[in-house]
Amino acid sequence: MAQNNIKVGVQKFGNFLSSMVMPNIGAFIAWGFITALFIPTGWLPNEALNELVGPMVTYLLPLLIGYTGGKLIYDQRGGVVGAIATMGVIVGTDIPMFLGAMIMGPLGGFVIKKFDQLIEGKIKAGFEMLVNNFSAGILGGLLAVLSFLGVGPAVETFTGWLVAGVDWMVGLGILPLTSILIEPAKVLFLNNAINHGVLSPIALEQAKQNGESVLFLLEANPGPGLGILLAYMFFGKGNAKQSAPGAVIIQFVGGIHEIYFPYILMKPKLIFAAILGGMSGVFTLVLLGGGLSGPVSPGSIIAILLITPKDGGMYLANILGILIAAAVSFAVSAFILKTSKEKEADLEEAANRMQEMKGKKSSVAASFASQTPTGEFPENPNKVIFACDAGMGSSAMGASILRKKFKEAGLNITSVNSSISNLPSDAEIVITQEELTPRAKNKVPNAYHISVDSFLQSPEYDKLVDRLQNASSAEAPAEAEAAPAAETASDSDVLIKENIYLNQKFADKDEAIRFAGRVLVDGGYVEESYIEAMIERDNMTSTYMGNDVAIPHGTEDAKKAVIKSGVTILQIPDGVDFGGQKVRLLFGIAGKDGTHLEILSGIAVTCSEMENIEKMASAQTKEELMDVIGGLNK
Structure with a gap:
């Protein structure tokens, strides 16, 4: 359990770091182009335009990261x-402060958030703006001084330790093992400190005596990064896959290695690909006698070939060192991307097991099932929107659960579902799975955002109901239905006994999802391409819903592959692993024009109770299972 918790923590930490960097990739690319073009060793050396390089890497990029990190915490x-x-660590050190920005940005957001919570409701009317402006200025100034005096020197000390470690390994003659320190340090944006602060001075001494040194290529070798980016091109998902080809050009031809660091931060296990690729490249260079006559910056294949000593054997050694590093990195990255699990949440899994044994909610699950809501709660809300990627599966089930709670509480408030891309600009309250919350906040930054791990069971539902009951309500709309009404399809068109499969066993979740997708294809509900879209959707964000239930469905783009609405139910008594979660009931969903929402609502309400889950998971006949859902279509 402890090992799994560490794994979850590392992944969440990596995802948070990635969230600070990825929105600013455009700035990194701009800096990369200017660097590759106009520095003295660039494609179009220009002394005047080269003046842009230093200020951008020293001030612009760290400030953008610091701002983004703070905004992730508190808008x-x-x-x-x-x-x-972040300005404090920038001015207080002599090296680019990417790592310092990743510390001070979120810390600044956290401090001002806690301050606002402390004074909430205590400021006299008319003084809000004065307090807001002065509190941000005073607290920001104090943090800048703290970062200047303390955090900056601490980061420099850490860099010094890293430098000493690399120097020690070089002295022992175990050169390939230096990649164990160099590659992770590069991802923390310490590449320039390592390359120009440690390796280049030592290499210059060797070059004076021998005319070349392999140390110039330890950090500058583009092979490990190239392999990772190529793996994303072929096996990645979403924006990472789409942006990888451009990143390959920037990294390999332009020599801007920083472009691939966020790709590792998105999936921290890829650091092993970088390490093994780096070690293979260094081993090849040492074996064949590769090296450069001087330092290379940026680490472009063009720059490397230009600085390679005019020796045919040296060219061959350097090229093979790069290609072998890329090949090893690509192979390891491809394996990780194809086999890794996106969702762990082992603590929630343990809480679910406790719930099954005790028949009640676990306090542990209540503590960890969601993140703190963000944004300003609306005065008189009349609508709550559940949002997911496609807007037709998990969000529809969540909207049904909350609609039931609203009805029981006597609240006349609408609960609807939507895809994130279709969220209206005037959205008041938005609920999403926590992995999707940043996207929802970018789409509607002024809404009140609630993050949940499970759409079927979350303490945030009851908290929201309590808050709505205590709030002053405006005139509610006459109808409070969740989604567009079904147009022409009846329940018997959507869920039929032939699409229910009992006592199934699957090796993994992909096999289970493909089985459900095949049922939908064979039933004439979807086109063949929908099956892979279901796999892609689950890889983007797990379709595990809580209570041993998963509802795989296609991506938003796959809606065009849906012919008509359909649902298939797979009973898996022994369960199948969904990224650390056991699934015993799988509902394969295909939705067309909202015609599946009525039955999906019934499934959601039914599955919110573990007693019903146990009945369906142990049902001996299809009729018995359907009776639990609501006696539909016997």
Whole structure:
């Protein structure tokens, strides 16, 4: 359990770091182009334009990261205070402060968030703006001083330790093992400190005596990064896959290695691909006698070939060192991307097991099932929107659960479902799975956002109901239905006994999802391409819903592959692993024009109770299972 918790923590930490960097990739690319073009060793050396390089890497990029990190914690105010705090580490050190920005940005957002919570409701009317502006300025200034005096020197000390470690390994003659330190340090944006602060001075001494040194290529070898980016091109998902080809050009031809660091941060296990690729490249270079006559910056294949000594054997050694590093990195990355599980949440899994044994909610699950809501709660809300990627599966089930709770509480408030891309600009309250919350916040930043791990069971539902009951309500709409009414399809068109399969066994979740997709294809509900879209959707964000239930469905783009609405139910008594979660009931979903939502609503309400889950998971006949859902279509 402890090992799994560490794994979850590392992945969440990596995802948070990635969330700070990825929105600013455009700035990194701009800096990369200017660097590759106009520095003295660039494609179009220009002394005047080269003046842009230093300020961008010293000030612009760290400030953007600090602002983004603060904004992730506490929206606009968090971003402003995070940027102010980041300025302290920038000025207080002589190296680019990417790592310092990743510390001070979120810290600034956290501090101002806690301050606002402390004074909430205590400021006299008319003084809000004065307090808001001065609190951000004072706290940001104090954090800037703290980062200047303490955090900056601490980061420099850490860099010094890293430098000493690399120097020690080089002295022992175990050169390939230096990749164990170099590659992870590069991802923390310490590449320039390692390359120019440690390796280049030592290499220059060797070059004076021998005319070349392999140390110039330890950090600058583009092979490990190239392999990772190529793996994303072929086996990645979503934006990472789409942006990888452009990143390959920037990294390999332009020599800007920083472009691939966020791709590792998105999936931290890829650091092993970088390490093994780096070790293979160094081993090849040492074996064949590769090296350069001087330092190379940026680490472009063009620059490397230009600085390679005019020796045919040296060219061959350097090229093979790069290609072998890329090949090993690609092979390891491809394996990780194809086999890794996106969802762990082992603590929630343990809580679910406790719930099954005790027949009640676990306090542990209640503590960890969701993140703190963000944004300002609306005064008189009349609509709650559940959002997911496609807007037709998990969000529809969540909307049904909350609609039932609203009805029981006597609240006349609408609960609807939507895809994130179709969220209206005037959305008041938005609920999403926590992995999707950043996207929802970018789409509708002014809404009140609630993050949940499970659409079927979350303590945030009851908290929201309590808050709505206590709030002053405006005139509610006459109808409070969740989604567009079904147009022409009846229940018997959507769920039929022939699409229910009892006592199934599957080796893994992909096999189970493909089985469900095949049922939908054979039933004439979807086109063949929908099956892979179901796999892609689950890889993007797990379709595990809680209570041993998963509802795989296609991506938003796959809606065009849906011919008509359909549902298939797979009973898996022994369960199948969904990224650390046991699934015993799988509902394969295909939705067309909202015609599946009525039955999906019934499934959601039914599956919110573990007693019903146990009945369906142990049902001996299809009729018995359907009776639990609501006696539909016997």
